[in-house]
Amino acid sequence: MKIYFAPMEGITNHIFRNAYNEIYGHIDKFFTPFISPSEKSPMTPRERKDVAPENNKGIVLVPQILTCRSDNFIEAAKELQAMGYNEVNLNLGCPSGTVCAKGKGAGFLSDTPALTRFMDDIYSYADSANLKISIKTRLGYSNPDEFYDLVDIFNGFPVSELIVHPRIRSDFYKGEPRMEYFAYALEHAKCPLVYNGNIFTCEDLNDLPGFADGRLDTIMSGRGLLSDPSLGSRLKGLTSDTDPxxxxxxxxxxxxxxxxxxxxxxxxxxxxxxxxxxxxxxxxxxxxxxxxxxxxxxxxxxxxxxxxxx
Ligand SMILES: Cc1cc2nc3c(=O)[nH]c(=O)nc-3n(C[C@H](O)[C@H](O)[C@H](O)COP(=O)(O)O)c2cc1C
Incomplete structure (x- = not known):
């Protein structure tokens, strides 16, 4: 199985990623906390420093972009490609009030016509530039049933990986993930799937839809790996690796x-x-x-x- 370290703004910066990777390891991909491009600039000096390859040596890193404007997304993607990245991730999950009010993150999920136009633009660019675009999404903005339409939309594009955090925006990070919707994704999504949310123990992993029968082999964890940094090795079955x-x-x-x-x-x-x-x-x-x-x-x-x- 593969383990991805979830992006966490203010926490999983390059200092954290390097320390974790060197000491605990076993992470197949890290994601940067979101980069928020504006008309003025694709990224801030601080974001540029965090993502710079020289500050992320030996780490498989995917930069994450948060925007609802395809021109801004493409400008940021171009700069990231020039740094050597061949995959970027689109944030469709951030629940923060200021982010959603601007129609970004989970806020973008409620305007599916605009989201479809945005995806048309960015995937046309990705095709011409040989870039992979993965997506990290919630089930919807205000109702988990929005997910059925969203899966149809995602299926219309070559999404390189779909990371599903099975909550809606108003759930923030609380309550039980809505596993039945993740099971729906396993049945209906055409692209490779990654599960994210509330994995704190090996039992949590075994309870995931699709895990026992091998339909799911990649998970993303944030708070679980952060609260117990040795969780990654245990999830991979390397129980001897628990040096205090x-x-x-x-x-x-x-x-x-x-x-x-x-x-x-x-x-x-x-x-x-x-x-x-x-x-x-x-x-x-x-x-x-x-x-x-x-x-x-x-x-x-x-x-x-x-x-x-x-
Ligand atoms: C403090 C904090 C910061 C976060 N920052 C980001 C972010 O920058 N981009 C993103 O996609 N998700 C972000 N998330 C969400 C996590 O990536 C993840 O989806 C969420 O914590 C659920 O997974 P977990 O239960 O394994 O922690 C953040 C979550 C927290 C708690």
Missing amino acids: GKFRKFHDTLYNAYRKIMSPDINVLYKMKDLWAYWQHLFEDRERDIKRLMKAKKYAEYEEAAYRII
């Missing part, structure tokens, strides 16, 4: 890398605390130290708490 020293190394690699590029202390600590919000469940017996860590304002306070925990 790896977590300390992972933590230190991230902490030192952020200290090199960010200042003052508090900004680095915000970044680390965002990660600890996912990691804390690994250390349920260290509640007091976690609380102290979350309150730390200086490196010394942070380190005192962190190194009592790990």
